[in-house]
Amino acid sequence: MQWYDPNSYATNPGGVSLSREKFREARNCLPLFTRMFVDDHSFEKVDQWLRMGDTNPAIVKSVDPLIISAYAQDVDAVLFLKFPKKLVQIYGLEVGTRLVTSNIFHQWDSKDVIQGEFSTHAYGDFIPIVQLFLSDEVLKIIKRPETIPEEMWERVNFLTKEKEMKYPKIKPRNGFAFMW
Numbered sequence: 001m002q003w004y005d006p007n008s009y010a011t012n013p014g015g016v017s018l019s020r021e022k023f024r025e026a027r028n029c030l031p032l033f034t035r036m037f038v039d040d041h042s043f044e045k046v047d048q049w050l051r052m053g054d055t056n057p058a059i060v061k062s063v064d065p066l067i068i069s070a071y072a073q074d075v076d077a078v079l080f081l082k083f084p085k086k087l088v089q090i091y092g093l094e095v096g097t098r099l100v101t102s103n104i105f106h107q108w109d110s111k112d113v114i115q116g117e118f119s120t121h122a123y124g125d126f127i128p129i130v131q132l133f134l135s136d137e138v139l140k141i142i143k144r145p146e147t148i149p150e151e152m153w154e155r156v157n158f159l160t161k162e163k164e165m166k167y168p169k170i171k172p173r174n175g176f177a178f179m180w
Helices: 022-027 039-051 088-092 137-149 152-165
Strands: 054-063 068-072 077-083 098-106 127-128
Touching: 022 039, 039 098, 039 127, 054 127, 054 152, 068 098, 068 127, 068 152, 077 127, 088 137, 098 137
Parallel strands: none
Antiparallel strands: 054 068, 054 098, 068 077, 098 127
């Protein structure tokens, strides 16, 4: 089954594969009821998203709790994603650590996506998948932030601070909720 729109394409596809072990670990971080709906189809879907999704920058916003600010250039916006704190130690994360995501997009609007001035307005929502947390291709993933222009990192930092100040009541999404 194809889990992405074949009529669209990523300008910078993720190009990494999903790890079965990391998928199981992430699944176990979901609420019990939700876990029941995460199956082989979910694995296939997330694997395709990691491979085909558009690579964008993300930064660690806080470590206690672990919040990642993930950027999408097409909507010129950041989303805050909450993850289990144990990932801080596993990956040696600190505030400001640079990461990359594989993003997929939806046309419907979302209340937590505040589109920026450079948005294409082609999409209203996006789902960022932090590559490091779900793939074993660690060497490839840790080198990926170096390929992203510094101006883009500055944009992520600016939008992160702006969203914190202007929209403090927007709660972070569960970083693994996309699995189901």
